[in-house]
Amino acid sequence: MTLTRFVSKNAFRNKRRTALTIVSIAFSLLLLTVMMTIWRAFYLTEGSAESAQRLITRNKVSLVFWLPSYYRGKIRAMPGVKQVVNESWFGGQYKDQKPENMFAQFGTDPQEFFDVYKDLSIPPDQLAAWQKDRAGCVVDAELAKKHSWKLGDRLFIKGVIFPFDLELTIRGIFTSNQPTESIYFNSAYIDEGFPQIKGRAGFFGVLADSPENVPKVAKEIDETFKNVERPTKTESEHAFQLGWIAMMGNVKAFILSICLAVVFAILLVSANTMAMSIRERTREVALLKTLGFTRGKVLVLFVGEAVALALAGGLIGALTASALIRAAANAPGLNFFLSGVRVTGLTMLVALLVAATVGLVSAFLPAYHASRQNIVEGLRHIG
Amino acid sequence: MSTATVPRTATQTKVVQARNVSKVFKRDAFEVKALDDVSIEIGAGEFLALMGPSGSGKTTLLNMIAAIDRPTSGELLVLGDNIFRFSDGQSARWRNEHIGYVFQTFNLIPVLTAFENVELPLLLTKLSAQQRRDHVMTALKLVGLEDRVNHLPKQLSGGQEQRVAIARAIVSDPTLLLADEPTGDLDSHSATEVLDILKRLNEDSHKTVVMVTHDPHAASYAHVTRHLEKGMLLPPA
Ligand SMILES: Nc1ncnc2c1ncn2[C@@H]1O[C@H](COP(=O)(O)OP(=O)(O)O)[C@@H](O)[C@H]1O
Ligand SMILES: [Mg+2]
Numbered sequence: 001m002t003l004t005r006f007v008s009k010n011a012f013r014n015k016r017r018t019a020l021t022i023v024s025i026a027f028s029l030l031l032l033t034v035m036m037t038i039w040r041a042f043y044l045t046e047g048s049a050e051s052a053q054r055l056i057t058r059n060k061v062s063l064v065f066w067l068p069s070y071y072r073g074k075i076r077a078m079p080g081v082k083q084v085v086n087e088s089w090f091g092g093q094y095k096d097q098k099p100e101n102m103f104a105q106f107g108t109d110p111q112e113f114f115d116v117y118k119d120l121s122i123p124p125d126q127l128a129a130w131q132k133d134r135a136g137c138v139v140d141a142e143l144a145k146k147h148s149w150k151l152g153d154r155l156f157i158k159g160v161i162f163p164f165d166l167e168l169t170i171r172g173i174f175t176s177n178q179p180t181e182s183i184y185f186n187s188a189y190i191d192e193g194f195p196q197i198k199g200r201a202g203f204f205g206v207l208a209d210s211p212e213n214v215p216k217v218a219k220e221i222d223e224t225f226k227n228v229e230r231p232t233k234t235e236s237e238h239a240f241q242l243g244w245i246a247m248m249g250n251v252k253a254f255i256l257s258i259c260l261a262v263v264f265a266i267l268l269v270s271a272n273t274m275a276m277s278i279r280e281r282t283r284e285v286a287l288l289k290t291l292g293f294t295r296g297k298v299l300v301l302f303v304g305e306a307v308a309l310a311l312a313g314g315l316i317g318a319l320t321a322s323a324l325i326r327a328a329a330n331a332p333g334l335n336f337f338l339s340g341v342r343v344t345g346l347t348m349l350v351a352l353l354v355a356a357t358v359g360l361v362s363a364f365l366p367a368y369h370a371s372r373q374n375i376v377e378g379l380r381h382i383g
Numbered sequence: 384m385s386t387a388t389v390p391r392t393a394t395q396t397k398v399v400q401a402r403n404v405s406k407v408f409k410r411d412a413f414e415v416k417a418l419d420d421v422s423i424e425i426g427a428g429e430f431l432a433l434m435g436p437s438g439s440g441k442t443t444l445l446n447m448i449a450a451i452d453r454p455t456s457g458e459l460l461v462l463g464d465n466i467f468r469f470s471d472g473q474s475a476r477w478r479n480e481h482i483g484y485v486f487q488t489f490n491l492i493p494v495l496t497a498f499e500n501v502e503l504p505l506l507l508t509k510l511s512a513q514q515r516r517d518h519v520m521t522a523l524k525l526v527g528l529e530d531r532v533n534h535l536p537k538q539l540s541g542g543q544e545q546r547v548a549i550a551r552a553i554v555s556d557p558t559l560l561l562a563d564e565p566t567g568d569l570d571s572h573s574a575t576e577v578l579d580i581l582k583r584l585n586e587d588s589h590k591t592v593v594m595v596t597h598d599p600h601a602a603s604y605a606h607v608t609r610h611l612e613k614g615m616l617l618p619p620a
Contacts, residue, residue, distance in 0.1 A: 001499045003506050009494045287490045290451055291504045292479020294472045375451040379486070
């Protein structure tokens, strides 16, 4: 036997109580993990400030129709607009038509692109290199990993819609919270390769100065380009999420208060269990001290026991949450909202840390008390 | 018996030297004088029985010797150490090394097997798992329970439980064995077994034994019997 084994034997002394404690901690941490995951998904990932501030202006009739490039300047001049960038879908083919080789290629303006898409990050030197090379491109880090691309590699994209091909050099690799499955190159390449469509853009990415101004800016753009040859349709990048984002303040407080309540509840559950189980062992504590256990050892034994129980509950809760969210993300009806939402390793780690802290805090007072207990009194204790 | 077989310390060293030890328990307005000016010397290798009516201070004296309680006044040296100068940690380690304590109610940990109960004090030492195992088995053999190692306390009889408790008390090979009414909860047959073991530990392993008892038959196993009355130690008979 070791002291660790002694702790675990103690933890499972009253099997039913231990099981109930673990289950209640597991339930609480399940809830906490789900809440943290939702928070992450809606607030840290898709709900990032830039995403909520971004609009897409496209041809009102269909995405396949073009818009005049000069709209960009006009949009930029509107109140509430911070940045505008043109984007054109090239629709070319990499290697072959196999699904694993499919990704989107967009022509855009390297000078302004990353200002609008601030949630994509790229090292400054790579951005500068891209801005200098008219035949350069930047690629999503996930794509680069998938295809083992490195900086300086050359990509050959065969034109499908357009009667010319792209020969690009990878100048930058950008990362994003969510896979974009895209590469971006200088739209001047299209203008030069196919001068007939010079002066036109596929759509515009618009960055408003605040999430609140997004609806106003959308309205303003579409009002301005209403009675023209090519009218526009402007919508938020995550239009369906707008409701969420508008409410985000409240949702945030709501999630936070649930998390706090959950943590507080397990703290009480765990504290109660530990206090009870330590009190029952008053005599044993005195015995241990008679055998030569110091105060510190007694404290560690009990705190260790509580932390072990809480961690067991936490692990069960976090793993169950992970499985549940995985299942929900694949379930018809829910997958629309939850696609790509996962319980990350970091979230798990946070959940386990919370559990361990709860165990520690809940056991500390009764354990400290027990460790200071007078041996003589303890040995005389009946019960 | 040739002098060579008697440990050098047996005739010379005093294991316990108590001088004018008093202990007063204060409970709200009440004061209980549990020990009243007790002076006693216990030599190495001695087997001392401490008798006296309930409440006469026997347990209190034993607790003093084990450094789990402090006198209100007086001097007490145990194994030459002024144990009341010790910090909590020091006295815990000192007990672990030098004192074996046997209780009337056994005080085994119910979720641990006989083996694990005996091993408990060794978890505080630097011994390896194999060394611990050897010590535990030696102790269990000494009390005749080597075939009960994996039994839980509830699967043992009272007499067997007390023998496990004795094994636990001697596993770290302490100098001083303190037993507080070790046969108080046992039938006469089990009591005899336990007393025989204590006697053997005293004679063969040269443990100094201090045993509290109500029972004159039990006291007859000891070399010396002393009586406490209302906290006062009566002069030797
Ligand atoms: N921790 C304590 N608090 C208060 N009184 C105590 C305490 N321990 C012992 N006493 C009192 O001291 C006296 C001696 O107790 P004790 O040494 O246990 O007697 P014995 O072991 O001889 O029966 C008794 O009157 C008892 O009530
Ligand atoms: Mg007593």
